Amino acid sequence: MSNILVYTEKTELALELIEAARILCRAGLGDEIKWLSINNRAQAEESAQRGIDSWVVKAEGITIADTAALASIIAQASRVLECDTIVLSSDRRGKELAGRLAAKLDAGCLTDVKALESAGQDIGLVRNALGGATVAVQTITSPQKVIAFAPGAFPCTEEVPEKSGAVNELEITGVKASVKVIENRPKDAGTVDIAKARILVIVGQGIEDKEDLPLVQELAGKLGAEIGCSKPVATDKKWLPEERVVGLSGKTCQPELAVILGVSGQVQFTVGIRDAKLVVSVNKDENAYMNQMADYVLVSDLKEVLPELLQALG
């Protein structure tokens, strides 16, 4: 008998993990899903509404920034609750936790898993490899498994009115704090999530002058689009905030339309946009790799194209 333990401090991601865990159960990796919540009773109530039993650990003096302490708590909980497979979310905190927990449990671990597919007897975990150039299907062969799922890869599980899960308490002792949080600087609320945009206009380094950004904004307005960017536009030039970066170290987007302005199309970028339905690339270089990944290609200088596009859109 083995079960699947689900943990993330973010409730909305935990609801996605439940769906992933259900598929793992069907594939024979576990009998029951158990939800672990650390210092957060409200989260456990959420799980109860989805018919999932939860265990709340009260860990005094332990913050979610303390990866070593969290890994100790989860490892102990997994033993008490007889869970061989632990499911986490592949956001930054989750990935950091995944490695530590896996080493503690001597488990095989995969992060950034974006899909599950059947692979004969096994369940294949699908993730990007080679910096995003390829997609690998892998299995974890050790009895203990730690799997971190990419945020957004699975839908949130629905509430089930007919069955309510039990909220239990779990005592874990002997965990010491290893770091101290001095300050938290949350990002401004109201920031957009480009991963959810239906239409995206993406700024690459081919937009050479910052003065042209308002034109891009106008274009986005006319198309009803959100603005995304390549990494150097955010991290080197700092023209746009990092949460708008598309790609391997940014967001993976599936818009219906992506209008890509002056992006060369290196794989770390294209991995974030290859699931778009329709891709437009504007680039002055005919041979830009981005053009091979596009449905419509306009080879032209953006300095001229931007005003022309705005005019053509009326």
Next chain:
Amino acid sequence: MNIVVAMKQIPDLQQVRIKNRKPILDDVPLTFGNIDRNALEAAVLIKEQVGGSVTVVAAGKEGLEDTVKEALAAGADQAYLIICNEQEDIESSISAKLLAEAIKQLGSVDLVLFGEGSGDNYSSQVGSRVAELLDLPQVGYVERIELTAGELVVTRSLEDGKEVVQVALPAVLTVVTDLNQPRIPSVTQILKAGRKPKKVMSDQELLGAVPTPKVKTLSNLAPEIKRKQIQVGTAVELVEKLQAEGFLGRA
């Protein structure tokens, strides 16, 4: 301050070509991951500030002795290399055991730095695994490091904000690329790099028995993407196409 930096040898990803959906890695030069260079730069900056030594540890295949010259030229004092002979990529749990064992052998270490993710596998687990195997506290995704007596104050960059965290030394950090701008070594530094001390071991020599991998790769192929690749001549033509595709409201 004795600082260890873990750097992974990877194929130069810009030069990987795809043929029949398979990545072609033959003849692709080997190099270090970009983020690992940020980790090295951070170590060298700290050493320049407070003194001490910077040791690069790396587990990889043949070619590693050559690749490590890049790191020695960019400011590392010495290298500890573990050469593995398997054909397959080294699985994360094994890399972590090898690196942790090598670091233990180095004796007193104050700070161990990793990239936030390796350039090829990008799974962000090896640093955390090593922290656990060495029983050290860790902080991940660090974009700023401040050193005070026996302690670090680091700023980590997370999806929803920044977090400033205090951690006692010795500790493990994983860093993000915003941390710094890695230096480009001069010709003399590159020439001198060949003479810096290197310890080279095989995986078996280091661990005795090398554990079996815990992950199996069933397939690894480039995704099939079919795009129309239609060239349009003007902005007006592009807008017409978008209209025909049903965007911009139906005419």
